[in-house]
Amino acid sequence: xxxxxxxxxxxxxxxxxxxxxxxxxxxxxxxxxxxxxxxxxxxxxxxxxxxxxxxxxxxxxxxxxxxxxxxxxxxxxxxxxxxxxxxxxxxxxxxxxxxxxxxxxxxxxxxxxxxxxxxxxxxxxx
Numbered sequence: 001x002x003x004x005x006x007x008x009x010x011x012x013x014x015x016x017x018x019x020x021x022x023x024x025x026x027x028x029x030x031x032x033x034x035x036x037x038x039x040x041x042x043x044x045x046x047x048x049x050x051x052x053x054x055x056x057x058x059x060x061x062x063x064x065x066x067x068x069x070x071x072x073x074x075x076x077x078x079x080x081x082x083x084x085x086x087x088x089x090x091x092x093x094x095x096x097x098x099x100x101x102x103x104x105x106x107x108x109x110x111x112x113x114x115x116x117x118x119x120x121x122x123x124x125x126x
Contacts, residue, residue, distance in 0.1 A: 002118075003028055004098050009120030016088050016124070022081040022098030022117055029079050033106035035113065036072060036083045038094035038122075047108035048072075048096070049083060059106075066092070088124045095119040 008020040020036070033052045039045040049062040049072030060072050071084040081098050099113035 003115045004100065004117035006096065006098050006117040006120040009096060009122045011123040011125065012088055013125050014089055017084070017086045018088065018122060020083040020085065020096055020098075020120060020122075022083075024079040024081060024100070026079070028100055028115060029076070031100040031102070031115075032104060033101050034072075034074055034081045035099050035101075035106070035108075036081070036096060037099060037110055037113075038092075038096045039119075040094040043094075045097070045110055047110070050106045050108065051081070052106040085122070088122075090124045090126050093122060093124050095121050 003025050005023045006020060008018060012018055035050045036048040037045050038048050047063055048066055049070060051058055051060045051072045051074050053074055062070050069087045073082045097119045098117045100115045101113045
């Protein structure tokens with residue numbers, strides 16, 4: 001079973017919107033921390049948003065570069081992680097990955113994330 005499967009990427013013009021989804025496999029559904037990372041060609045992978053869930057409560061954080069434009073959320077009933085992206089800019093062009101980790105913490109260090117999806121491409125034209 002593929003642990004995480006992203007979808008929803010595509011090509012949009014600057015100022016447009018996209019919603020990325022990440023289907024979470026059954027054996028990972030109890031992981032507390034989920035995250036979105038992105039990687040542009042020639043650049044290091046960087047964190048975009050993190051969410052830590054406990055019961056019906058959740059805490060989120062997004063990178064400064066996307067604050068006010070991107071929102072991370074999770075629907076536990078659907079085993080799905082989302083990234084709503086608005087006011088997209090050409091510099092948001094990247095491959096976007098969802099990831100999860102073991103344990104109680106939630107951070108930006110990608111080395112702590114043991115499970116990754118295959119990625120979905122987002123391209124924003126000027």
